[in-house]
Amino acid sequence: MEGLRRLGSGISALDRETDRLRAWLTGADDGLWSRSTRCTEWDVHDVVAHLASGELYNQHCLRNEIESLRSWGDWGDDDEAYNVLHVALRRPLTHHQVLDEWIERHTDVHAQWRAMAPDAQLSTSYGPYAVGLQCWHIASEYATHSDDMGVPVPAEDRAERLAWRFAFSCFAVEERRVPVSLDVHDGTGTISVSDETAQLTLTAEQFVAAVSQRLPLESVTSDPHIQLLVKKLKVLL
Incomplete structure (x- = not known):
């Protein structure tokens, strides 16, 4: 599995x-x-x-x-x-x-x-x-x-917490077969998300928020194509 x-x-x-x-x-x-x-x-x-x-x-x-x-x-x-x-x-x-x-x-x-x-x-x-x-x-x-x-x-728990939330969020998007491509940039704390019309690079925190339906669209872009891309990520909760 x-x-x-x-x-x-x-x-x-x-x-x-x-x-x-x-x-x-x-x-x-x-x-x-x-x-x-x-x-x-x-x-x-x-x-x-x-x-x-x-x-x-x-x-x-x-x-x-x-x-x-x-x-x-x-x-x-x-x-x-x-x-x-x-x-x-x-x-x-x-x-x-x-x-x-x-x-x-x-x-x-x-x-x-x-x-x-x-x-x-x-x-x-x-x-x-x-x-x-x-x-x-x-x-x-x-x-x-x-x-x-x-x-x-607690400050000492935040890095580990973000790491597992990020890994699970990537899995959740793939599990739901969302039609996007994910490219994790190792060592940078960022991920690129793209579909056939748009591309966006998010921090790990932003990606987790997007997948959990907690990322305000206006905080990352005003481009309607990119906003639609972010909406595709809303697979949890």
């Missing part, structure tokens, strides 16, 4: 992101929980509610019971509708209730994933998928949402 050969399992990266976020949330006061985030219309409470509902989904994948999630409400096949529904369901809860749910669910899920072989197959809404790669997807989601909320990352 190419992804696992390139990346290995993402469980260690997921553990680090989870531990950092959990420590930050455990010490959060009401003001922090109500603080706005980079996610439109979501405060910190809402983002954690979203993460809790994501772990609910992961629990159902482990049990091969994805369809039973319909008991929470019908969202068709629309992931965004699922997110909106589950955030709304958790808005009446206290901050600590949302935190407790997220902790309980992620503790259960991540322990099971940790005990599985990296190439063990999970049932997902997109079909069978290797648990080691799913760990990368969730680690990436946790990292992005931690940044959305403003969770501090």
